[in-house]
Amino acid sequence: MATLTWYGHATIGLEIENFKLLIDPYFSANPAAPVTADEVEADYILVSHGHGDHIGDTLDIARRTGATVISNYEIITWLGKQGLEKLHAQHLGGGFHHPFGYLKLTLALHGSQLPDGSYGGNPCGFLLTTNDGKKIYLAQDTGLFGDMQLIGDEGLTLAALPIGDNFTMGPDDALRAVKLLNPQHVIPIHYNTFALIQQDAQAWAEQVAAETASKAVVMRPGETFDY
Numbered sequence: 001m002a003t004l005t006w007y008g009h010a011t012i013g014l015e016i017e018n019f020k021l022l023i024d025p026y027f028s029a030n031p032a033a034p035v036t037a038d039e040v041e042a043d044y045i046l047v048s049h050g051h052g053d054h055i056g057d058t059l060d061i062a063r064r065t066g067a068t069v070i071s072n073y074e075i076i077t078w079l080g081k082q083g084l085e086k087l088h089a090q091h092l093g094g095g096f097h098h099p100f101g102y103l104k105l106t107l108a109l110h111g112s113q114l115p116d117g118s119y120g121g122n123p124c125g126f127l128l129t130t131n132d133g134k135k136i137y138l139a140q141d142t143g144l145f146g147d148m149q150l151i152g153d154e155g156l157t158l159a160a161l162p163i164g165d166n167f168t169m170g171p172d173d174a175l176r177a178v179k180l181l182n183p184q185h186v187i188p189i190h191y192n193t194f195a196l197i198q199q200d201a202q203a204w205a206e207q208v209a210a211e212t213a214s215k216a217v218v219m220r221p222g223e224t225f226d227y
């Protein structure tokens with residue numbers, strides 16, 4: 001069994017075997033965060049792109065916990081310049097066998113500029129195959145793209161998809177994404193953090209139930225889901 005915690009926005013915790021993973025750790029400036037950045041533990045931090053609501057508290061949490069940060073080459077280079085040493089660069093389409101499983105960086109249609117204006121490379125999503133064969137796709141910030149079908153071909157246990165609109169897919173495109181991805185369970189993310197991305201996740205979950213074979217799991221920030 002593995003556990004996913006949603007911390008609001010696109011911030012996700014995964015407990016896999018004895019490893020704690022934090023994805024896009026946005027706590028201190030996140031109005032939806034149920035805990036503070038100094039309360040969370042991490043062995044690995046995954047950063048999808050350079051925007052402030054995703055790189056978030058990466059520096060502070062990595063310094064305190066000694067977690068290894070995984071991201072694209074450009075963000076890893078930038079984090080190295082900030083003094084972090086436990087870093088692992090990958091890039092789109094590339095996978096690596098980490099102790100917690102095989103992690104591949106996937107396409108994401110978005111931007112990636114870092115908070116100080118530095119170039120953040122291409123944004124990504126994450127496709128994780130755990131050591132016991134579960135497939136977890138975390139889309140993070142992206143618009144809809146047809147190659148989600150290729151990711152769906154892998155046979156997904158679980159997907160997290162943005163539904164907030166304005167900066168990412170909205171509910172209608174996220175529903176189309178579910179049809180391309182066919183995950184057993186799908187968790188909506190990147191909504192209700194700010195006024196610009198207010199959505200009715202329950203209504204979206206009902207549409208997913210009516211039109212697909214996937215089960216949408218609507219979570220409250222801080223809630224966990226076992227899969």
Ligand code: NI
Pocket residue numbers: 049051054110111141167
């Ligand atoms: Ni973004």
Ligand code: MN
Pocket residue numbers: 010051053054141167190
């Ligand atoms: Mn974002």
